[in-house]
Amino acid sequence: MIHFPRRLFIASLIALMLSFTWSQSFGEMVVKIGVSSPLTGINAANGKDIENGVRLAVEEANAQRVRLGGRDVSFELDSVDDQSDPRIGVQVAQKLVDDGVAIVVGYYNSGVALPSALVFASAGIPMIHPAATNPAITHQGPKSVFRIIATDTQNSGTAGKYAVNVMKGQRIAVMDDRTAFGQGAVDEFKKAVTKGGGKIAIAEYTNDKAVDFSAQLTNIRAANADILFFAGLDSQAALITKRMRELGMRTQFVGSGGIADSIFLNVAGPAAEGAMAWEYGRPVDSLPQGRTFLQKFRKRFGTDCLIYAPFAYDATWVAINAFRQANSTKPVEVVAALRATQHEGITGKIAFDPNGDLTNPTSTLYQVKGGRWVPVTTIGAE
The missing domain is CATH 3.40.50.2300 (Response regulator)
Structure with missing residues (x-):
């Protein structure tokens, strides 16, 4: 029988464990979901509401262990503060592009959304709006922009x-x-x-x-x-x-x-x-999944949601389901999946018209x- 020195045995065991951990990490795909909203200033409460809606959906998706292309996926929230300022909005939009986000959920302000959308369009990154309502947002040309809230x-x-x-x-x-x-x-x-x-x-x-x-x-x-x-x-x-x-x-x-x-x-x-x-939209607590959403939001964040968290939550699940449908994060395939969306969300039925707006908006x-x-x-x- 061959006897290994104790220190050599321990070192070999550690190396084996590190190798296993590395191989597991190597096999996992990190998919970043960008969020742009005002996190400081007078609109910070609504901006944080949007961010928390996305965060809740991301956490739930990670708990379900989503797989794409045969690999485990870890969704990551990449949040930036656009301060409700169009100039800053464009700057942080470029940061999200540089970070390699696969999709963006935003904005709160239409005035920030309009110029920022062009940054993402040039990078081929799809967007879903949970709050910005100016009609021009989905009519600027790019066909990778969607909205799950009624327009003005x-x-x-x-x-x-x-x-x-x-x-x-x-x-x-x-x-x-x-x-x-x-x-x-x-x-x-x-x-x-x-x-x-x-x-x-x-x-x-x-x-x-x-x-x-x-x-x-x-x-x-x-x-x-x-x-x-x-x-x-x-x-x-x-x-x-x-x-x-x-x-x-x-x-x-x-x-x-x-x-x-x-x-x-x-x-x-x-x-x-x-x-x-x-x-x-409709009063959230009157919708089939509304009360459950309100309860889990309060449990997770210790506060009631404001107006836009349900829309941000739905936007994030629409994005995640599009990744699943496409079995990919490639923009062309994800956009095609988004166009075919039929999702029963917290805020109601979500499907898009040719412009990327809701087919059945309510007020x-x-x-x-x-x-x-x-x-x-x-x-x-x-």
């Missing part, structure tokens, strides 16, 4: 028709924050009002840094407007409703997209009562009653 044409168009046909608005005012989202939403609202035979009595605007809206509201009051449709930040919407109350205005406030949240309620205070907002009108947002009606866009 759909959401604000629905709001405009409702203002004329149901609310019977006679003298309708509009105000936007001059961002790509704000202007786009108001433009679509105005088109729908005019098409429905309504009248825009006055159009005002501000900027996304403003905190005083006295001049605009004084003009709107003088125009005797019965409805004010505002498209901008939730915090600004809350300040506008407070100032309307202080000015003794009876004009009905109606907001668009991302306003029906706790931030609005906290800032507006008693002035929030009666305010309305058109939001994307829900909420109103503040008793200090909380209550759904009034849900309407499918035409």
